[in-house]
Amino acid sequence: MATETQHYYVPNPSPYPFILSSGLLLLTSGFVFKMNNFAPGVWMMFLGFLCVLYVLFGWFGKVIGESESGQYREWEDKSFRIAMIVFISSEVAFFAAFFGALFFVRNIGIPELAHFDPSLTPYKGFTAIWPSAGPGGMVLGKLYEVAKFEPMKPLGLPAINTMILLTSGLTVTWAHWGLVKDNRRQLILGLFMTVVLGISFLLCQAYEYHHAYTEMGLTLGTGAYGATFFMLTGFHGFHVLLGTIMLTVILLRSINGHFKPNHHFAFEGVAWYWHFVDVVWLLLFVLVYWL
Amino acid sequence: MSTATTTATHDHSHHDHHAPSGVMRWLTTTNHKDIGTMYLTFALVMFLVGGTMILGVRAELFKPGLQLMKPEFFNQLIGVHALVMIFAALMPAATGFANWMLPLQLGAPDMALPRLNNWGFWLLPPAAILLTAPFTLALFGIGDGAVATGWTLYAPLSVQGGIGVDFAIFSVHLLGISSVLGSINIIVTIFNMRAPGMTLFKMPLFAWGWLITAFLLIATIPVLAGAVTMLLTDRHFGTHFFDAAGGGDPILFQHLFWFFGHPEVYILLLPVWGFIPHILSAFSRKPVYGYKAQVYSFWAIGILSVVVWAHHFFTVGMPVPALLYFMYSTMSISLPLAVLFFCWIATMWKGSMSFETPMLFATGWIILFGIGGLTGLVLADVAADAQYHHSYFVVAHFHYTLFAGGIMGIMAGVYFWLPKMTGYMYSEKLGKLHFWMTAIAFNMTFIPQFFLGLAGMPRRIPDYALQFAEFNMISSIAAFILGLSQLILVYNIVSCVRGKGEKAKDNPWEGAQGLEWTLPSPPPYHSFTEQPVVK
Ligand code: HEM
Ligand SMILES: [Cu+2]
Numbered sequence: 001m002a003t004e005t006q007h008y009y010v011p012n013p014s015p016y017p018f019i020l021s022s023g024l025l026l027l028t029s030g031f032v033f034k035m036n037n038f039a040p041g042v043w044m045m046f047l048g049f050l051c052v053l054y055v056l057f058g059w060f061g062k063v064i065g066e067s068e069s070g071q072y073r074e075w076e077d078k079s080f081r082i083a084m085i086v087f088i089s090s091e092v093a094f095f096a097a098f099f100g101a102l103f104f105v106r107n108i109g110i111p112e113l114a115h116f117d118p119s120l121t122p123y124k125g126f127t128a129i130w131p132s133a134g135p136g137g138m139v140l141g142k143l144y145e146v147a148k149f150e151p152m153k154p155l156g157l158p159a160i161n162t163m164i165l166l167t168s169g170l171t172v173t174w175a176h177w178g179l180v181k182d183n184r185r186q187l188i189l190g191l192f193m194t195v196v197l198g199i200s201f202l203l204c205q206a207y208e209y210h211h212a213y214t215e216m217g218l219t220l221g222t223g224a225y226g227a228t229f230f231m232l233t234g235f236h237g238f239h240v241l242l243g244t245i246m247l248t249v250i251l252l253r254s255i256n257g258h259f260k261p262n263h264h265f266a267f268e269g270v271a272w273y274w275h276f277v278d279v280v281w282l283l284l285f286v287l288v289y290w291l
Numbered sequence: 292m293s294t295a296t297t298t299a300t301h302d303h304s305h306h307d308h309h310a311p312s313g314v315m316r317w318l319t320t321t322n323h324k325d326i327g328t329m330y331l332t333f334a335l336v337m338f339l340v341g342g343t344m345i346l347g348v349r350a351e352l353f354k355p356g357l358q359l360m361k362p363e364f365f366n367q368l369i370g371v372h373a374l375v376m377i378f379a380a381l382m383p384a385a386t387g388f389a390n391w392m393l394p395l396q397l398g399a400p401d402m403a404l405p406r407l408n409n410w411g412f413w414l415l416p417p418a419a420i421l422l423t424a425p426f427t428l429a430l431f432g433i434g435d436g437a438v439a440t441g442w443t444l445y446a447p448l449s450v451q452g453g454i455g456v457d458f459a460i461f462s463v464h465l466l467g468i469s470s471v472l473g474s475i476n477i478i479v480t481i482f483n484m485r486a487p488g489m490t491l492f493k494m495p496l497f498a499w500g501w502l503i504t505a506f507l508l509i510a511t512i513p514v515l516a517g518a519v520t521m522l523l524t525d526r527h528f529g530t531h532f533f534d535a536a537g538g539g540d541p542i543l544f545q546h547l548f549w550f551f552g553h554p555e556v557y558i559l560l561l562p563v564w565g566f567i568p569h570i571l572s573a574f575s576r577k578p579v580y581g582y583k584a585q586v587y588s589f590w591a592i593g594i595l596s597v598v599v600w601a602h603h604f605f606t607v608g609m610p611v612p613a614l615l616y617f618m619y620s621t622m623s624i625s626l627p628l629a630v631l632f633f634c635w636i637a638t639m640w641k642g643s644m645s646f647e648t649p650m651l652f653a654t655g656w657i658i659l660f661g662i663g664g665l666t667g668l669v670l671a672d673v674a675a676d677a678q679y680h681h682s683y684f685v686v687a688h689f690h691y692t693l694f695a696g697g698i699m700g701i702m703a704g705v706y707f708w709l710p711k712m713t714g715y716m717y718s719e720k721l722g723k724l725h726f727w728m729t730a731i732a733f734n735m736t737f738i739p740q741f742f743l744g745l746a747g748m749p750r751r752i753p754d755y756a757l758q759f760a761e762f763n764m765i766s767s768i769a770a771f772i773l774g775l776s777q778l779i780l781v782y783n784i785v786s787c788v789r790g791k792g793e794k795a796k797d798n799p800w801e802g803a804q805g806l807e808w809t810l811p812s813p814p815p816y817h818s819f820t821e822q823p824v825v826k
Binding site: 008010011013014015017020021022024025028029032035036038059075078079082083086087089090096098101104108109110112132133136137138140144220223224225228230 | 310311315316318319320321399400401403404405406407409410413414416417420421424433434450451454457458461464465471474475476478479482483484509510511512513514516517518520521524527528529530531532534535536537538539540542543546547550817
C-alpha cells in the first residue's frame with residue numbers, strides 16, 4: 001500500500017469499453033454467420049474489427065498520454081503490475097488446457113482406444129503409438145481416412161526457433177538494463193534486436209507450417225497429433241505475434257523518448273509477457289517436438 | 292501508519308460538472324457504484340429471463356406426454372436457462388456486490404482499474420445477446436435455435452449441434468473475458484487499495500471470499516475457453532480433439548469442462564459465504580465467530596475444488612483408483628464446509644437475535660444450503676452415484692446449492708444492503724412475505740425432485756413415465772408460485788430505488804459492523820475522498 005503519494009488516479013468516463021464490447025459482438029456474431037454460410041457475416045466481422053482497431057489506438061493512446069503526463073505514480077504503478085501478473089497467470093491456464101489435452105489423448109485416450117475388447121470396438125487393429133492420427137472412421141457422417149504423414153522433429157527449424165526465442169529473452173533484458181542505466185542507445189538497440197528476433201521466429205514458423213502442409217502431409221485435420229500440434233504451436237505463435245506488436249510499440253515509444261529509469265511499467269509488462277511466451281515455447285519444444 | 296488522506300483525483304477535477312448524463316453516463320462510467328448498479332440490474336433482468344425459460348420447461352413437464360413444445364425446443368430452454376442463471380444472473384450479482392461494496396468496505400477511493408471495470412460489465416449484454424439471439428433468428432429461418440446441449444456442452448452432441456452452439460461458444464468467450472477482467476480488478480483492489488491499517492486479516496470475509504473466487508476464476512475460466520475453442524475447431528476446422536476416429540476422446544471434453552465446472556460452483560458460492568457471516572453477526576448482535584477459521588476454510592475449499600472434478604462423470608468408465616481418488620477428495624471438501632457451518636451457527640449462538648428479512652434469508656439459507664451439501668455427499672459416493680447420476684436427484688441437489696445457496700444468499704445480501712445503496716428502507720412486511728413465499732415454494736418445487744430422482748426419472752427429458760406424474764405436477768405448480776413470488780422482490784427493489792418508504796439511517800441495522808455503515812445512505816458518488824484509517 002502506498003503511504004507517500006496518496007492520490008489515486010480515477011479516470012474520467014470513457015467511451016472505449018462500450019465501443020470495444022460492441023465491436024466484439026459484431027466480430028463474434030459475424031464470425032458465426034460466416035462459418036454457417038450467411039452472407040452478411042464477413043461485413044459484420046469487418047465492422048467489428050474496425051471498432052476494435054479504433055479502440056486499441058484510442059484507449060492505449062489515452063493511457064500512454066496519461067502516463068507521459070505524469071498521472072500515474074507509485075500507487076497506480078503497483079496496480080498495473082499486479083494486474084499484469086494476474087493476466088499472465090490466466091494465459092498460463094489457457095495454455096494448460098491445451099497441454100492437458102495433449103497429455104490426455106497421448107497417455108489416456110489413445111491407449112484406451114487401442115485396448116478395447118476387439119469384439120466391441122469399430123476400431124479393430126488400432127495400436128497405441130504416438131504420434132497418431134487415430135484409427136480413422138466415420139466423423140460427422142463423413143469417412144475420415146488416416147493419411148500418411150510425417151511427424152515434426154526437434155532438430156532443425158524448431159531448435160533454431162528455440163535459440164531465437166532464448167536470445168530474444170536476453171536482448172530484452174539487456175534493453176531493460178539500458179533503460180535502468182538511462183543508456184537510451186542500449187535500450188533502443190536491445191528492443192530493436194528483440195523485435196527482429198520475434199519477426200524471424202514468426203517467419204520460421206510460417207515456413208514450418210507451409211512445409212508441414214505441402215510436404216509432410218501434416219495438417220490441422222491430421223487426427224489428434226495434428227490438432228494438438230497446430231493448436232498449441234498456433235496459439236503460441238499468435239502470442240508471439242502479439243508480443244512482437246507490443247514490443248514494436250515500446251520500441252517506437254522509446255525512440256520518442258518515453259520511459260524513465262524509475263518509471264516504465266509498460267516496458268516491464270511487455271518484457272514479462274515476452275518471457276512468458278518464451279517459457280511456453282520451451283515447454284512446447286520439449287513436450288510437442290521432442291518427446 | 293501514516294494518517295495521510297487520499298483524494299480520488301480525476302484527470303480534470305471538474306469531473307462532476309462534465310460527467311455525461313442520461314444513457315451516456317451508464318455507457319461510459321468509471322464509477323464503481325454505477326458499475327455495481329449495472330451489474331445488479333443486469334443480474335435481476337437475466338434472473339427473470341432465465342426464470343421465464345424454465346417455467347416453459349415446468350409447464351411442459353406438468354403432465355406426461357408432449358404438450359407444448361418440440362423436444363428440441365425443450366432442450367434449448369433447459370440449456371439456455373442454466374447458462375443464463377449461472378453466468379448472467381448469479382455471477383453478475385456477486386460481481387455487482389463486489390463493485391459496490393469492496394471499495395466501501397476496504398476504504399478505497401474506487402476499484403483499482405475503473406475503465407477495465409466498465410469493460411467487464413459491458414461484455415455481458417453482448418454475451419447475453421449471443422446466447423439468446425438464436426431463438427429469435429430461428430423465427431426468421433436462420434439456424435435451428437439456441438444451444439440445445441445443456442449447459443455442459445458435452446461433445447459429441449455439441450460437435451453435431453446447430454448454429455446455437457457456435458453462438459454459445461462465443462458467448463462463453465465473452466463471459467470468460469468479463470470474468471477474467473473482473474477478477475483482475477478485484478485482486479488488484481484487494482491487494483493494493485486497502486486503507487492504511489486495513490490488514491488482510493481485518494478485511495471483511497466478503498473480501499476474502501471474493502479474493503479466492505477471483506483466483507479460482509483466473510485458474511479455471513481460461514481452461515473453459517480452451518475447451519470451447521477445441522469444440523469450435525472440431526466443428527468447423529477439421530480437428531479431432533473429441534473424436535475417437537481421429538485419436539481424440541469425447542471424455543476429454545468432460546475433463547476440461549469440469550475442471551472449470553466444479554470450481555465454478557464454489558466461484559458462485561464463495562462471495563455468498565463471505566457476506567452471510569456478517570449478516571448473521573449483525574442480527575445476532577455478536578461478532579463473527581471463527582473469522583480466521585472461516586478464512587482458512589475458504590482457502591481449503593478453494594484449493595480442493597480444483598482437484599475433484601471427475602465426480603461429475605463417475606459413470607463414464609474410469610479406472611477404479613481414479614474413482615476412489617475422486618470420491619475421497621470430493622468428500623473431503625465437506626470437512627472445511629462443516630467448519631463453516633459450525634462457525635455460522637456459533638455466530639448466532641446465544642446472540643440476541645432478531646429476524647428482519649436479511650436474517651430470515653440468512654438463517655433459511657443455512658438450512659437449505661445444508662441440504663444441498665448433504666445430498667452432494669450422497670452423490671459423491673461412487674456406488675450410489677451409479678444410480679443417481681443424470682437423474683432428477685442431481686437436479687434437486689444443485690438447486691439446493693445454487694438456488695438456495697446461491698440466489699437466496701444473494702437475496703439476503705440484497706435486503707441487507709438495499710437501504711445502504713438506495714437510501715430507503717424496503718417494506719419489512721413485503722420482504723418477509725417474499726422470504727416465506729420463496730422458501731416454501733422452493734422446497735415444494737425441489738423436494739419432489741429428490742423423490743423423482745430416487746425413483747429413476749432422468750433429467751433433461753421432456754416426457755416421462757406415468758408413475759412420475761404426481762411429483763412432477765406438484766413441482767410444476769410450486770415452480771410457478773416460486774417464479775411469481777419473485778415479483779415481490781422486483782417490487783421491493785423498485786420501490787426503494789424510487790424512494791418510496793422510510794429514509795434509511797447511515798446504519799439501519801443495530802448490529803452491523805464495517806466501514807460501509809460509517810458512510811451516509813446512499814453513500815456519496817465518491818465515497819472515501821478522505822481515506823479512513825483503520826485501527
Ligand atoms: C460437500 C459438498 C458437495 C458435494 C460432495 C457435491 C457432489 C456432487 C456430485 C458428486 C455431483 C455429480 C452428480 C452426478 O452428476 O451424478 C454434483 C453435481 C452438482 N453439484 Fe454438487 N456437491 C457439493 C456441493 C455443491 C455446491 C456447493 C454446489 C453449487 C454451488 C454444487 C453444484 C452442483 C451442480 C451444479 C451439479 C450438477 C451439474 C450438472 O451436471 O449439470 N454442489 N455434486
Ligand atoms: Cu462438482
